[in-house]
Amino acid sequence: MHIVVCMKQVPDSAQIRVHPVTNTIMRQGVPTIINPYDLFAIEEALRLRQKFGGAVTILTMGPPSAEDSLRKALSFGADRAVLLTDRFFAGADTLATTYALATAIRKIGVEFGPPNIVFTGKQTIDGDTAQVGPGVAKRLGLMQLTYVSHIDNVDLEAGTIDVERRSEGGVQKLRSKMPCLISILEGVNEMRIGSLSDALAAARATIIKWSAQDAGVEDITKCGLRGSPTIVKRVFAPKPRAEKAEFIELGDKPGDAFVDELFKRRPKLEAELGQLTRGY
Amino acid sequence: MNDKAKAPAPAGRAAAKKELPEHLKAYKHVWVFIEQERGQAHPVSWELMGAGRILADKLGVNLAAVVVGARNEATQAVVRESFNYGADLAYLVADDVLTDYRNESYTKAMTDLVNAYQPEILLLGATILGRDLAGSVATTLLTGLTADCTELDVDAEGSLAATRPTFGGSLLCTIFTLNYRPQMATVRPRVMPMPERVEKPIGRVIEHPLGMVEDDIVTKVLSFLPDRDSTKSNLAFADVVVAGGLGLGSPENFQLIRQLASAIGAEFGCSRPLVQKGWVSSDRQIGQTGKTIRPKLYIAAGISGAIQHRVGVEGADYIVAINTDKNAPIFDFAHVGIVTDAVRLLPALTEAFSKRLSPHQRDRLAS
Amino acid sequence: MIEERFDAIVVGAGMAGNAAALTLARKGLKVLQLERGEYSGSKNVQGAILYSDMLEKLVPDFREDAPLERHLVEQRFWMMDDNSHTGLHYRSDEFNEERPNRYTIIRAQFDKWFSKKVQEAGAVVLCETTVLELLQDAYGKVIGVRTDRKNGQVGADVVVLAEGVSGLLGTRAGLRKTPDKSNVALAVKEMHFLPQETLEARFNLRGDEGAVIEAVGTISQGMTGMGFIYTNKESISLGIGCLVADFEKTGQTPYGLLEKFKQHPSVAALIAGSEVKEYAAHLIPEGGFKAIPQLYGDGWVVVGDAAQLNNAVHREGSNLAMTSGRIAAEAIFQIKSRREPMTKENLALYKKMLDESFVMKDLKKYRDMPDLLHIQAQNFFLTYPQLVSKAMTNFLRVDGTPKREKEKTTFRSFLAARSLTGLVGDAVRLARAWR
Ligand SMILES: Cc1cc2nc3c(=O)[nH]c(=O)nc-3n(C[C@H](O)[C@H](O)[C@H](O)COP(=O)(O)OP(=O)(O)OC[C@H]3O[C@@H](n4cnc5c(N)ncnc54)[C@H](O)[C@@H]3O)c2cc1C
């Protein structure tokens, strides 16, 4: 079984600051991390490989420095890592990103065998669109299974896969066909710590680096800024909430005092809470 | 919009609006995808009708509701309802193959409709269904999609200006899809105000065939387990949420959160460290890597209010924070702050709420 | 135990560990470096000032790509009381030299860069790998380490302990004693971000120029301690540290001290309107020469903070760490090239070389300083700063009091607080410890 995991290196959003005057992002010193959602995808892929054998390929489109994150992914036990890096990819929106990733996955298929499953995380913490997965699926003609919370069964012979998928009002149990693209829900597994030998192998591994040309991109105008239909016109800091919290003192009967204060400030809540509790 | 926010497009290019290619000029009118699962329209769809109405009026075009679903009475009811929320007309793809949401069939229905009737703006809810569908529709149509918007407007030239948070909420950006049609956007639930519902007669309904039979669809739904039948958390949709953080000190103290939650009919949640420590299951985590909640009331006890937590709760109507540290960042965005030991206060709150919310309870306690 | 063996294992990727691993790898040894943080520097805290000289010995052209913040052109010493400070400023355009001597850095970034150099030199660097214990053979010789990873034991001829101030591994293996509380300071530090223009205006800086303020006085509430303010490109590193034993005695909290330091009018004006990120606390070994433990043994050497190599008086640590790491590596290489084993006798070479370097010479010079400052904390950190402030106010205020009268008042206040013998004694003791 061959599994490709799309993983992105993102700036740690906790560390991002906005310049108070120019409203631009101050990136100095902001560390980068593996998109936390993608960790669940990597782990799920490793578990499937444990069960069915095969190989896990990690794919990232990003700057050369994304090599660090790929190496880390390898230290968990992935078999190979591909870094898609080229100035032509810079400034890509999701449509252009899916073009580049889909092209690279095709090439990965040629080089290392066609994937049975492509995994993505639910979303990234910087782009935060959850669009790249569906886009890649569409471009490659893969079955699209998003928000998957559990992989119930994989039948390699029949080429079918059963999953539980989070949907709006509940959980869908779906049966679909491979090759498919799965975007995995957060929290469905716990990331392993790679063994010392995995870590050693990762530190010494050669990261496969592909330019647009290496990856087999035919139409460069579909990549990066040029290939992006959306245009970011303005980036600005949200208006900070004018007031901070209003502090209230509760005295010696804090419970009652609080309920009084709350319902005084938000009279509607009393009725709403009343309604909610009636069901209980 | 991934990498763009980091390096905003050069002003020259961003500002350049080419004349729209001839074949795209035909794209007119504002569409709202009415999301429904099993005959229930998602409230975000009506919120979008409100937002869509404003855009359509500014552009002087029609507002259309797009309904996709089983060929049954429930779907018809959703169509009728869309007129009560301001639709000038409705597009309908009704087929029993569409009973359950599946990406393949819904993507086909939507892309066929767009190709046939050519809207300039297409809005969807940024729900699980909406995000799943929007991504594949936009890729099929090779157009731009702005996800998870919090504000919509049209500029002087009639282009959609979609504003959305980025970098975990530290920034907002305004995104345009200038030279492609339709301009697509998904919008977070509870961001746009719910418009007033006005009883109106049903208007023009344009039906379009799906052109697909069950055998064409690879993915099969084996079963559906609605949330109300499960013990899984329903945090994302809860009206009231009570959550605890590391400040509670122990898993035992977290029980106080559960007790308060059950006393006021709330869902309970937690900050990430509690999940990592194994005190609470991961579906209860609130924040950037957990659930985004938009309750009417959020009570946070012993949570510092780190940015990753903040982005998950900022949409709450009213935030009450309990923390021993008056400088805790959570007080920067909570509405009401109480500086005290949560472990002592929580039981008092549970008791007071119980008394207040069910008068009979008091009698029972007394006896 | 995994099969592969290394010539040397370096525990820790701070200043000392990176210097050691870089030197060893450059000399062609097979090196494994283990770091518990997510990356080199992710957990490391420092003011931080970098001294070029020691880094040049390792990476001569570091100025080309190292993440340096500002080169220092101005040093200020402040003696503070509750609402004033008496200052000594030294600023010189000569510091705007081609190869400046001192820079501010941000350790998280600097260490990452340093670690890249180590990797380029051929060392295998594993992060997120904590060494849990040293592996010893029946004779007590250190033969490798056990990490927290699965199948996590790995062997080497020699282990370089560069684990920083806590020195847990060495202590656990019985190679050294736990550092004494009165020999360790606890420092807390915050980064305050300001727009570059604002920062430069407040500190009177241009381009990459930087300034440093070091402050003593009532800010440490009578404890042995010091506050500092360093300018980075677009942030200010600000912190304060005091001896751990003093914190215990006085019941003061480090955070409380830092808050008061920030509220001091002289400081508040410098950081007004800044955005605070990154609050960190870290220990500094301050025992000086007398606190240095055994530095080598069968199969091991210890370098940097783990060896208590820190010059508290001059606030130097990273340079001693880099130098000791490099020297240890050079000693190991010499032994290796003689094809001799890493025995205690052979590794004594490290100590010998270190004794000849500025590291031991400087520490020896100040050997009495830590004791003096600690015992006389009340006077040096509370009484004198207050007296000086009073004197300055008295001197500057023009209020019709004859000057001679003013001088008398000042002198009397000094005498009242500290008898004449006390004053003279303090001066002599200080001079002696400095010598
Ligand atoms: C990539 C990434 C993603 C993340 N995603 C999330 C996420 O989705 N959700 C999330 O929550 N976090 C997330 N985090 C973690 C986040 O940065 C914080 O570490 C976390 O939210 C802190 O949790 P806390 O507030 O419970 O704990 P702390 O920060 O330790 O705060 C505890 C608080 O309790 C107060 N307190 C102590 N005792 C009491 C008492 N007796 N009564 C009342 N108050 C008391 C303290 O003053 C303090 O403010 C993420 C981090 C990263 C790096």
Ligand SMILES: Cc1cc2nc3c(=O)[nH]c(=O)nc-3n(C[C@H](O)[C@H](O)[C@H](O)COP(=O)(O)OP(=O)(O)OC[C@H]3O[C@@H](n4cnc5c(N)ncnc54)[C@H](O)[C@@H]3O)c2cc1C
């Ligand atoms: C607030 C403050 C300000 C300072 N200012 C200055 C200054 O301006 N100039 C100056 O020269 N010095 C300064 N110092 C001192 C300087 O920071 C230290 O002397 C120097 O960092 C010591 O380097 P080191 O490599 O010995 O230790 P560290 O830099 O502490 O590195 C130790 C490394 O070992 C790792 N580690 C520890 N245990 C394990 C384990 N079991 N397994 C794996 N890895 C482990 C740690 O994660 C860490 O990366 C300051 C210190 C502080 C706290």
Ligand SMILES: Nc1ncnc2c1ncn2[C@@H]1O[C@H](COP(=O)(O)O)[C@@H](O)[C@H]1O
């Ligand atoms: N540049 C990229 N390289 C590799 N995978 C990516 C990239 N961008 C997004 N992805 C994948 O697509 C998922 C959704 O991303 P997004 O649409 O940005 O929220 C992520 O969790 C990743 O798995």
